[in-house]
Amino acid sequence: MRRFATERAKKLIFGSLLSRSAPSSPLCSSSSSSAAAAAAAAAMSSTTITSSPVSVESINPKVLKCEYAVRGEIVSHAQRLQEELQTKPGSHPFDEILYCNIGNPQSLGQQPITFFREVLALCDHPSLLDKDETHGLFSADAIARAWQILDVIPGRATGAYSHSQGIKGLRDAIAAGIAARDGFPANPEDIYLTDGASPAVHMMMQLLLRSENDGILCPIPQYPLYSASIALHGGSLVPYYLDEAAGWGLETSELKKQLEEARSKGINVRALVVINPGNPTGQVLGEENQREIVEFCKNEGLVLLADEVYQENIYVEDKKFNSFKKVARSMGYGEEDLHLVSFQSVSKGYYGECGKRGGYMEVTGFRADVREQIYKVASVNLCSNISGQILASLVMNPPKVGDESYESYVAERDGILSSLARRAKALEDAFNNLEGVTCNKAEGAMYLFPRICLPQKAIEAARAVNKAPDAFYALRLLEATGIVVVPGSGFGQVPGTWHFRCTILPQEDKIPAIISRLKAFHEAFLDEFRD
Amino acid sequence: MRRFATERAKKLIFGSLLSRSAPSSPLCSSSSSSAAAAAAAAAMSSTTITSSPVSVESINPKVLKCEYAVRGEIVSHAQRLQEELQTKPGSHPFDEILYCNIGNPQSLGQQPITFFREVLALCDHPSLLDKDETHGLFSADAIARAWQILDVIPGRATGAYSHSQGIKGLRDAIAAGIAARDGFPANPEDIYLTDGASPAVHMMMQLLLRSENDGILCPIPQYPLYSASIALHGGSLVPYYLDEAAGWGLETSELKKQLEEARSKGINVRALVVINPGNPTGQVLGEENQREIVEFCKNEGLVLLADEVYQENIYVEDKKFNSFKKVARSMGYGEEDLHLVSFQSVSKGYYGECGKRGGYMEVTGFRADVREQIYKVASVNLCSNISGQILASLVMNPPKVGDESYESYVAERDGILSSLARRAKALEDAFNNLEGVTCNKAEGAMYLFPRICLPQKAIEAARAVNKAPDAFYALRLLEATGIVVVPGSGFGQVPGTWHFRCTILPQEDKIPAIISRLKAFHEAFLDEFRD
CATH class of the missing domain: 1.10.287.1970 (Helix Hairpins)
Known part of the structure; x- marks a missing residue:
């Protein structure tokens, strides 16, 4: 596999992401939304009252600009098909919709602990x-x-309502869990419990972003919460590319290059987002690589925003999760050396309790007066939900040897994780067996992000219906098989390459049927569009 | 009681609220935060990297500007005193801290249904x-x-994770509950379930506010979620004054005047916030008054943001809650006539389930393309917590006659509501018996908002320590009695008048002791500062 990102292509994207009202970015495939954003930008210069009090032309253009592909057009289409299947059974060549678009394990039958x-x-x-x-x-x-x-x-x-950071005794339990995981102490005053990890990410973006002159370094491909949150808070996404040919490797030379290019354009880069294990890529960072990243953030004065929500989802023998806090502390760096925020959620791991909306961020290295501001923003929403807070304390402090539940807990946990590892491998192999498809290993997280080489005819057919080629492929896949995946354009990708994200979450007994439906669809698609 | 708001005073406040970087507003008593905001605004013009990656000078100035007095300085001070009571019993002239700052019934002993x-x-x-x-x-x-x-x-x-608006079947139950309450149909597609009402308010502000040229008409006094949310989303608060002399009455002539004044300054007023029953004022609007408000919003092209979270909290025989939707529909107005958003929460009512973070907004009159944008913003955070969703469906559809739980449910509900009514009356009488204090009736909600006439010497003593006079009074009250109230300056008030908000939530058997502590403190305070 060759390295896809040419210098020219990177510059092209980088430029458009930094421009003030980018007509299209690698993260947005919908042409209609950018047209609407342009219309809204034009409307903003006037204070005339429109005929309707609220129209897409008169709402906040940041809202228009934000995109969240994981629940975007394909999913709405899938919901329509599902309704049709219910009202008119047999109306499609499949019996059910298989939602592989989102990391929502219990919706596909995973049982809670x-x-x-x-x-x-x-x-x-x-x-x-x-x-x-x-x-x-x-x-x-x-x-x-x-x-x-x-x-x-x-x-x-x-x-x-609890304390706005969460119940102190639960934060004590979480801090103890972090300390046990890392071998370094954690302070309950650094923990902010939130309704899942998403509100925590929004809080940090809201804190750091003052205008579009403020930038956040984000991986490409990335989880679109980051692009959406940066858009909603009016900052600039500064992309850095993961190296697909090196198993979605993260190179600090690439970080450095993109940082310097952004700075040369007057962007004040505030933070670096690292998702480890990777979403949508599934890569797990090595410790040496993490040390380089810590060093880079320390030297460049960047906040390190570490998305560590998949910390329990590791599927390969030779990789291990290390928190960035552990890595930084083991390098001898303390509070004063690094601004570090770690995000964790009850929605992922072996627990997969998405509906409970529990999570936390551990905020270290920030000055007391800035922490007061974070507390203030948290207090405006009073507190996160108490069940989610309790669950966050449980996942960070599960049953121990000798507890009555210990054996059944371990059996449930290991059953889920080993099954996820088998499903990841089966789907990875299946993708790699498809003509023109290559797929890196899912070392962790819940996703595969295969690359598809689309024939020129398919690309032209997509353009004819005003779709990104990968969105066109994903729509055809949905209509033929009922399988819902998310086009790579929703996550960002090197221009001219096409991918999709597929979760590894369908129950194990359904995997063989999914693979054969995928294979049949892919062959028919290629036959239809072969150059 | 005379009408407090002079024309001159109103203009003064109005002007400062509309100015771009108001150094002090009637909603913010802290002088340090506005100084920090000014420093941040100055820092913004430069892209120089500061020595620390994040400082109060380099964070989003909107975050600095936002204030939320309900959990502000007084509460932090109360928490310190509470810790001192634990570590050193007898260190203060009281045994416990009584949190009357926040509508958090179960924290003061109210039992769940x-x-x-x-x-x-x-x-x-x-x-x-x-x-x-x-x-x-x-x-x-x-x-x-x-x-x-x-x-x-x-x-x-x-x-x-559920549908981003919430589980469809639960929205069906909520819509049926709204229809039963109002006598007019409700559409489950109009319901957006949220983690309490606060995120729903944020979503609407985020949608409507493009810049500080966009304004939201808000009552003064108001619940500081509104001022905080408008500040965080970068819009302008356009105040309208409730008439204290008329039981905190809402006059449409005042709305009209403030709207026109804002428009003459180039402000594009997008929406009107009405809190009914009122927070912090406790007033319940009459139906005729609500009709005028509906007419006003319809004619002026304003979105009506109706905070109806206290809909079950009515304590007087001659008042009744009417939703704005019911009022509008009974006037013959349909979807196309009025943009109306109603906020409801599981945190209030007789249920008081603050920690569950459940709530919804019912969004009517908005065009389909705008609703898609609201859905998109909701989808970025995936969904609200499922327990909160379930609870929202329960409060809108409680046990019915014939159900096994019906009698015990009614006994629990009515026990709580009648006790709240007695507590409201006892505290209202107590406040009115204090020298220089007048207090309107709490017809509904969970608060009293007494006005205190402070002696000039007290005002000077407050200025000497850089506090607003009502904050000074509230701090002295806390230090003498352990009772936590919120100074009126956190809610806004006519300049030169001083108030505080006190919840009616302490358990009934504690009310007599609270009243005598209040009385003793107030007399001593007046004796100390009498002119």
């Missing part, structure tokens, strides 16, 4: 704890844990 | 539904309701 749900139920309805029958229904350690949690909640009131 | 918690626990751990013992622990209608809810969740997966 029993211990976690026991504790949540007891905390939701604490009067159960006073009843004898409860001992027949719940494990002893779940009951004990529920008591422990209630005891750290003022008044045992699970229905009260 | 049993039926709601039963359903939540069963949905958190659905395998309970298969066990025989469960019938001994849960009411039959809670079990039936849990099944109903699970059946509308795809795959019964309460741990999956």
Whole structure:
């Protein structure tokens, strides 16, 4: 596999991302939205009241500009097809829609970890704890844990707003979990509990971005929360490219080059986003590579925004998750040396509790007066949901050897993780067996990001219907098989290359059928458009 | 009581709120934060990298500008005192801190509604539904309701991300509840479930505000979520004054005057915020008044942002809650006539489930292409938490006559509401019995907003320590009694008048002691500063 990114192509994209009202970026495939953004920008110069109080021409152009492909056009189309299947069975050449667009394990049948749900139920309805029958229904350690949690909640009131950073006793448990993971201490005052990781990312973008002269270095391909959040908060995305030919490797020479180019254009680069394990790429960074990244951020005065939500999702023997905090501390760097934010979520890992909206960020190295500002922004929304807070404390402090639930917990956890590893391998092999498709290994996370070589005829057919070629491919795949994937253009990719993101989450017994449907579709597609 | 707002005073405030970088507004008492904002504005013009990657001089000045007094300086001080009480009992002239700063009923001992918690626990751990013992622990209608809810969740997966507007079947239940409340139909496609009402308010501000040339008409006094959200999204707050002498009445002549004045300054006023029942004022609007407001918004092309989170909190016989949607529909106005957003939350009412972070907005009258943009912004954060979604469906569809839980549910609900009414009356009377204090009735919501006539000497003493006089009073109250209230300057007030907001939420048996502590403090304060 050759390295795809030519210097010329990179410059082209870099320029358009930095321009003030980019008509099209590698992250946005929809031409209509950029046209609307241009119209809105034109409308902004006038204060005339439009005939309707609110129209797309008169709303915030940052909202128009933001795109979130993971729930974009393809997904809306899939929902329509699903309704058609319900109202008119047999109307499509498949029986069900398979949502491989989003890392939402329980929607595809993954079961929750029993211990976690026991504790949540007891905390939701604490009067159960006073009843004898409860001992027949719940494990002893779940009951004990529920008591422990209630005891750290003022008044045992699970229905009260908490401290805006989250319940102190739960932050203590999370800090202890981080310390056990890293071998370095963690401070509960550094933890901000949030409704999933997304609001935490928004908070940091809101804090750092003053105008489009402020930039954030983001990987390409990236998880579109970052491009969406940067757009909503009015900053500039400064892309750096992951090297597909090197297993989506992250080279600090590339970071340096893009940083300097941005600075030469007057962009004040505030932070570097690193997603490890990678989304959508699935790569897991090596420790030496992480040390270089830490050194780079320290030397260049950048905040390191470390998306570590897939920290439990590692599928290969030779890779291991290391938090950036552990790496920085093991290099001898303390609080004063590095501004580091680590994001974690209850939605990923083996737990996959997306609907609970729990998560946290650990904020280290920031001055006290800046932390006060972060606290203030958190306080405007009062607090994150208490069940999510409790669950965040549980995933960072699961049952231990000797606890009644320990063995069943380990069996559930390892069953899920080993099955995910098998599914990742089966899908990776299947993609690599398709003509014109190459796919890097999913070392971690929940996704594969195969590259597809599309025939010129397919590219022209896509253009004729005003679609990006990968979106055209994904739509055809959906219509033929019911499988929903996200076009690479939603994540960003080297211009002229085409990809899609597919989760590894369908249940294992469905994988063979998915592979044969994929294969049949792909062959028919190539036959239709072969040059 | 005379009408406080002089024309001159109003203009003064109005001008400062509309100016681009107001050094002080009636909503911000902290002088340090505005100085920091000015410093940040100066720093913005330069792209020089500061020595520290992040300092208050280099963060987003909108973050600096935003204030949220409900969890501001007084509360931080109270938390310090609480820690001192724990580490050094007897160190202060009181045994406990009484948090009357925030509408957080369960933190002060209010018990959750049993039926709601039963359903939540069963949905958190659905395998309970298969066990025989469960019938001994849960009411039959809670079990039936849990099944109903699970059946509308795809795959019964309460741990999956839902549709970004919320689970369709729960939106159906909420729409049915709205229709039953109003006598007019509601469309589940208009419902957007959110983590409490605050994120919904942010979403609307983000949508409507393009620059500081866009304004939002807000009551003064207001709930500081509005001023904070407008500041964070970079718009202008256009104040209109509630008439304290007329029981915090809302006059459309005042709305009209302020609208015209804002327009004459080039402000594009996008929306009107109405909080009904009022926060912090406790007033409940009459239906005729609401009709005038609807007419005003329709004629002036304003979005009506109706904060209706206290819809269940009415304490007087002669007032009744009417939703703005019901009022508009009963005037014969349909979708096309009015842009209306109604906010509701599970945090208020008799349920007071603040920690669950559930809520919704009902968005009517918006064009389909704008609704797509709202959906897109919602989708970037994936969905609100599922327990909060379930609870929102429960509060809009509680047990009915004939259900096993009905009688105990009604007893719990009415017990809470009648106690709140008694507490409101007792505190109102107590405030009105204090020298130089006048207090309107709390017809609804959870607050009293008494006006205090402060002696000139107290005002000077406050200035000497760089505090707003009402903040000075509130701090002295806290230090003498442990009672936490929020100074009126956090909500806005007619210049030269001083108020504080006090919740009616302390448990009933504590009210007499609170009143005598208040009285003793107030007399001593006046004696100290009497002119």
